[in-house]
Amino acid sequence: xxxxxxxxxxxxxxxxxxxATNDLSLHVNPGETHALIGPNGAGKTTLxxxxxxxxxxxxxxxxxxxxxxxxxxxxxxxxxxxxxxxxITSIFxxxxxxxxxxxxxxxxxxxxxxxxxNAWRDPALTGPAMEAxxxxxxxxxxxxxxxxxxxxERRQLELAMALAMRPxxxxxxxxxxxxxxxxxxxxxxxxxxxxKDYAILIVEHDMDAVxxxxxxxxxxxxxxxxxxxxxxxxxxxxxxxxxxxxxxS
Amino acid sequence: xxxxxxxxxxPASPSxxxxxxxxxxxxxxxxxxxxxxxxxSALDNPFYxxxxxxxxxxxxxAVSLNFVLGFGGLVSLMHASxxxxxxxxxxxxxxxxxESTTLFGFAGAxxxxxxxxxxxxxxxxxxxxxxxxxxxxSGSYFIMITLAFNxxxxxxxxxxxxxxxxxxxxxxxNLHFAGLQITQRVTFFYVTLGVLAVLLLLxxxxxxxxxxxxxxxxxxxxxxxxxxxxxxxxxxxAAFVISGAVAGLAGALxxxxxxxxxxxxxxxxxxxxxxxxxxxxxxxxVWGPVFGALLFVLLEAFLPSWTDFWQLPFGLxxxxxxxxxxxxxxxxxxxxxxxxxxxx
Amino acid sequence: MDPxxxxxxxLNGVQLGVQLFLMSAGLTLVFGIMNLINLAHGSLYMAGAxxxxxxxxxxxxxxxxxxxxxxATAILGAxxxxxxxxxxxxxxxxxxxxxxxxxxxxxxxxxxLVWGVVPVAMPTPEFLSGSVTIFEGVRYxxxxxxxxxxxxxxALGLYVVVVHTRTGMWIRAGASNRxxxxxxxxxxxxxxxLVFAAGAALAGLAGMMAGPITAVQVGMGEPILILALxxxxxxxxxxxxxxxxxxxxxxxxxxxxxxxxxxxxxxxVIFMLxxxxxxxxxxxxxxxxx
Numbered sequence: 074x075x076x077x078x079x080x081x082x083x084x085x086x087x088x089x090x091x092x093a094t095n096d097l098s099l100h101v102n103p104g105e106t107h108a109l110i111g112p113n114g115a116g117k118t119t120l121x122x123x124x125x126x127x128x129x130x131x132x133x134x135x136x137x138x139x140x141x142x143x144x145x146x147x148x149x150x151x152x153x154x155x156x157x158x159x160x161i162t163s164i165f166x167x168x169x170x171x172x173x174x175x176x177x178x179x180x181x182x183x184x185x186x187x188x189x190x191n192a193w194r195d196p197a198l199t200g201p202a203m204e205a206x207x208x209x210x211x212x213x214x215x216x217x218x219x220x221x222x223x224x225x226e227r228r229q230l231e232l233a234m235a236l237a238m239r240p241x242x243x244x245x246x247x248x249x250x251x252x253x254x255x256x257x258x259x260x261x262x263x264x265x266x267x268x269k270d271y272a273i274l275i276v277e278h279d280m281d282a283v284x285x286x287x288x289x290x291x292x293x294x295x296x297x298x299x300x301x302x303x304x305x306x307x308x309x310x311x312x313x314x315x316x317x318x319x320x321x322s
Numbered sequence: 323x324x325x326x327x328x329x330x331x332x333p334a335s336p337s338x339x340x341x342x343x344x345x346x347x348x349x350x351x352x353x354x355x356x357x358x359x360x361x362x363s364a365l366d367n368p369f370y371x372x373x374x375x376x377x378x379x380x381x382x383x384a385v386s387l388n389f390v391l392g393f394g395g396l397v398s399l400m401h402a403s404x405x406x407x408x409x410x411x412x413x414x415x416x417x418x419x420x421e422s423t424t425l426f427g428f429a430g431a432x433x434x435x436x437x438x439x440x441x442x443x444x445x446x447x448x449x450x451x452x453x454x455x456x457x458x459x460s461g462s463y464f465i466m467i468t469l470a471f472n473x474x475x476x477x478x479x480x481x482x483x484x485x486x487x488x489x490x491x492x493x494x495x496n497l498h499f500a501g502l503q504i505t506q507r508v509t510f511f512y513v514t515l516g517v518l519a520v521l522l523l524l525x526x527x528x529x530x531x532x533x534x535x536x537x538x539x540x541x542x543x544x545x546x547x548x549x550x551x552x553x554x555x556x557x558x559x560a561a562f563v564i565s566g567a568v569a570g571l572a573g574a575l576x577x578x579x580x581x582x583x584x585x586x587x588x589x590x591x592x593x594x595x596x597x598x599x600x601x602x603x604x605x606x607x608v609w610g611p612v613f614g615a616l617l618f619v620l621l622e623a624f625l626p627s628w629t630d631f632w633q634l635p636f637g638l639x640x641x642x643x644x645x646x647x648x649x650x651x652x653x654x655x656x657x658x659x660x661x662x663x664x665x666x
Numbered sequence: 667m668d669p670x671x672x673x674x675x676x677l678n679g680v681q682l683g684v685q686l687f688l689m690s691a692g693l694t695l696v697f698g699i700m701n702l703i704n705l706a707h708g709s710l711y712m713a714g715a716x717x718x719x720x721x722x723x724x725x726x727x728x729x730x731x732x733x734x735x736x737x738a739t740a741i742l743g744a745x746x747x748x749x750x751x752x753x754x755x756x757x758x759x760x761x762x763x764x765x766x767x768x769x770x771x772x773x774x775x776x777x778x779l780v781w782g783v784v785p786v787a788m789p790t791p792e793f794l795s796g797s798v799t800i801f802e803g804v805r806y807x808x809x810x811x812x813x814x815x816x817x818x819x820x821a822l823g824l825y826v827v828v829v830h831t832r833t834g835m836w837i838r839a840g841a842s843n844r845x846x847x848x849x850x851x852x853x854x855x856x857x858x859x860l861v862f863a864a865g866a867a868l869a870g871l872a873g874m875m876a877g878p879i880t881a882v883q884v885g886m887g888e889p890i891l892i893l894a895l896x897x898x899x900x901x902x903x904x905x906x907x908x909x910x911x912x913x914x915x916x917x918x919x920x921x922x923x924x925x926x927x928x929x930x931x932x933x934x935v936i937f938m939l940x941x942x943x944x945x946x947x948x949x950x951x952x953x954x955x956x
Contacts, residue, residue: 125549151551163546165539176539179532180550185557187532195532238550397760455941459948462703462759462903466895467944473892474937481929590892594705594767601764631779637771641750644764 078103078242078272079124084133086119086296093119094130095296101242106264106273108283108304111293117276118160120293121246124274125157126150138241151180154241158231158248160276166220170211170230173219174202177237205237209263225256232263243267245275249282261285284308292316348522348609351616355515359508371507377619378514379576382521384599384611386568391597392605393529394561395541397461399593400452400468403475404445404566406588408573410479411441413491413583420495435500438574445570446563448475453562457555469590476588490584497578510579517575518612521568525608528564537561598640670804675921677800681810683917684817688872689894690901690909691824692743692865695837698904698954700755700858705766706746707869707894708887709773714739714870715877715886716781719788728791735874736867743866747859755858770888777884785881813875820868821910828906837861893920896940902950912951915939 077100086094093116101107109117122128124135126147135143142150151157165173175198179185182197192198206212209229214222219230228248235243248264249257261282267273268286277283283290284304291301294316300307307313342349355374362370383405390396415437418430431437456467485491497505504513528534540547540554547554577583586592595618603614621639625632693707717738721731750769754762794809828834836857873887880886897916901908916936923935943951 148548148553165542177550180552185536191530192532192535470896474934477933481933631775633771634775637768640768
C-alpha cells in the first residue's frame, strides 16, 4: 500500500511440509503501532524473521519505505532502518550496557574499519549511546557489564540498542517476555513513550499491553491473518474470539 | 572473556598507574627477557639466547593467533602454515640470491628489507584466500577446514623438491636488513624482542578500536551484530588476514634466525601447539599468550632431559588445563582478569 | 593412461576411499550426534593397528588377531568416551580441540612407551599374500582387494543398520535433532556410548587393514585423520551417506591426482576440491542440520 512504511504482500513460507506463513499481507503506516497477536505456533516470530531478513520467504514481497527489500540481507535492512529486538534477549554479555549501545551507534555510523583509536573513549559513540540509555531509563546502569543486568534491564538494553540505530521501523518480538508484573508495566510505559516517535510492529502476548499500545491489531492464526482492525473491533470480533481469545481461557 | 577495560566514560586517558596495575606482568616479563643475553653470557651458555629467541618468535605467533582466537572466537588450526609460508619466502628468496637464479623471472634477495615485506604479503594472501572459504562456514567447519589447509600447505612444501622437499632448505649466504647485520645471536634476540613489544602495542590498540570492538562483538553474538546492520564476514576476514600477516612476519624472522626452514615448521601439530600456548597463557589479554609461549618452549626444552616421554606429561597438562584452569596462566598471576572462561 | 594402469589406480582409489569411509563414519556420527570434534579419532586408528600387530605376534593368526583387536579398540574408545570426552559434549569447540589434542600427545607417547619408536612390521596374512588377475595382464594384490571388499561390506552393513533398524532410527534422530531425540525417550547417553565405541571399532579396523600396507608406527593416524575430516566436511557433518560418497571421491581424486599431476599440485588437489565444494555448499554435500 502506498504511503505505508512497511508493506507485506502475499508472503509464503513453508518448513518441511508445515506452512508457517500463508498468503500473508499487512502494512504498517508511518507513526503507527501495529500489534500482531495469535496463539503459540501461529508464525509470529517466523514473520518477524522474514521482515528482518534472517529468513527468506518462499514467495511474496516485502516493501520498506517504498523499496522492495525481499532479497536484501539482514544487515543491509538494518542499515536502511529496520531494527529488531529478539524474543529471547540478544545482547553482548561481556560488554557494558554502554558499550552494547555504543556498538549500535557505531553500526549506524558505518566506520568499522578504524584500527587505532580507542572506541570506548570516542564521544561520537558514547554520547548518542548514553542518550539512548537515558531514553529507556537505563543510564544509571551504563557501566554495568550486560550479563550482570537483571532480566528486565536486559530487555530494556535491547530496546536501547534498537533505538540507537535511529530506525524508521521497530520490530519488537515479545518485548515483555519473561517479565514480572512491575517490569512489564514499566516496559509498557516506555513503549507508550516511544510510539510517538516510531513506527512499531509489535508481537506480544500481554493483552493489556497490546490493547493499551496498539493503533491497529492483526490476528495471526496458522500463518494467515484472520482479522485486522482497531483494538476494540478486534476484541469484539466473534471470529477472533473463537479462533484465539476464546482459545486461551 | 569479560571486557577487561575500565568503564568507557568519561573520555579521558587512563592514568599511568592504572595501566601499570593492569599490565605489570608483561612489562616485568619483557624486562626480564631483555636480561636474557646478559645472564646467558654470565653463565657462558649461549644456548639460552637461542632458546629464548625461539620463545619470543613463537610468542608472536601465539599473540597473532589469539587476536582471532581469544578476541574473534575463531579456532584456527592453520597458523603454523601461515608462519611457514613467511619462513619459506625468506628462505627461497635467499636461495635464489645465493644460486644467482631467478624465480618467475625475478632475482632472489638476501636483503630482509625486501624479503620480510614479501613474506608478510604472502602469508596475508594465503590467510585471505583460506579465510574466504573457511569463514563462510560455521565454527566447527572452520576448525576442520583450517586444519585441512594447514596440511595442504605442509604437503605443498614437502613436494617442492627444488627447495629441499621433506629435508628443508638451508639458507646459505648472508642475510642482512638493508645492509645492517642483524643475524648475530644477541643482536637478533633484541630485534625479535623489539618486534614483539611493538606487536603487543599494536594489538592492544587494535582490540580497543572500532574494528576490534566489532570483532569481539561478533565472537559474542554474531546474530546480534548482523541485526545491528554490520556484515560480519568482512571484519572476520580482515582480522584473519592481519593475524596471518603477523604469523608470516614471525616465520620470516624464524627463517632468518635459524638459517633453515623445513616442512616440520608447518606441521599441524605445531598449529595445535600455538593454540595450546594461547590458552595456556590466557586469551583474555593481548599479551597472555606470551607467557604460554615461554612456558611451552621451556617445557619442550627441559622436560626431555627428565624423561624421553615428555609428550605424555605435556598432554596430561593440556588436558588438566582444559578441565580446571580456564583463564590460563594470567589467572594465576592474579592480574585482575575474570576467571570466567570463554563461553560457547 | 593405459587401461591396465587405469584399472589398477581406480582400485587403489576405491580402496583408499573405503578406508577413509571407515575412519569418517565414526567421526561424522560423533560429530553430528554429540557435536564433538574428536581429533583423537586418529589415535584409535593407530591403536587398532598396534593391537592387531600385538595379537598377531601372540596368536600367529591374522584373523584371530582381527577378532581380538576390533573389540579391544571398541573398548578403548568406550573408555575414552566414558572417562574424558563425556564431559565435553556441552563445551566449546575450542575445549574439545584442546582436550583431544592433549589425548593425541598422550596416546602417541603411550605407544612409544609400550612398542618403542621403531615401526612394527605387520605381515600380510598367508592366504591373502598372492595377487589376483583382474583381466589379461592386470594383476592386483589379493590383500588390497580384501580391504576393498571388507570396506564395502561394512558400508553396506552400516547403511542397513542406520536406515532400517530401531537403533539406526535413534542415531538419525540424534544426528538431526538432539533435544527431540531425548524428548522421544531415547536413552541418549547409551546411544552416545554405543556410537562412540562402534566408531572406534571402525577406525581401528581401518588401521588394522592398513597395517600390512603402510608401517605400523606412532603418528600413523594423523594424516588419515585429516583426510577423514576433509571427508566429513565435504559429505556434511552427521551424514553417513555423505561420508561414503565423499570418501570414495577423495580416495579416487587423491590417487589419480598423485599419478597425473606434478607432485606439488597432486598433493594439494583434494584440499582444493574441498575448498571448491565448500565455496559452493558451505555445509557440505548432504547437510543434516537444516
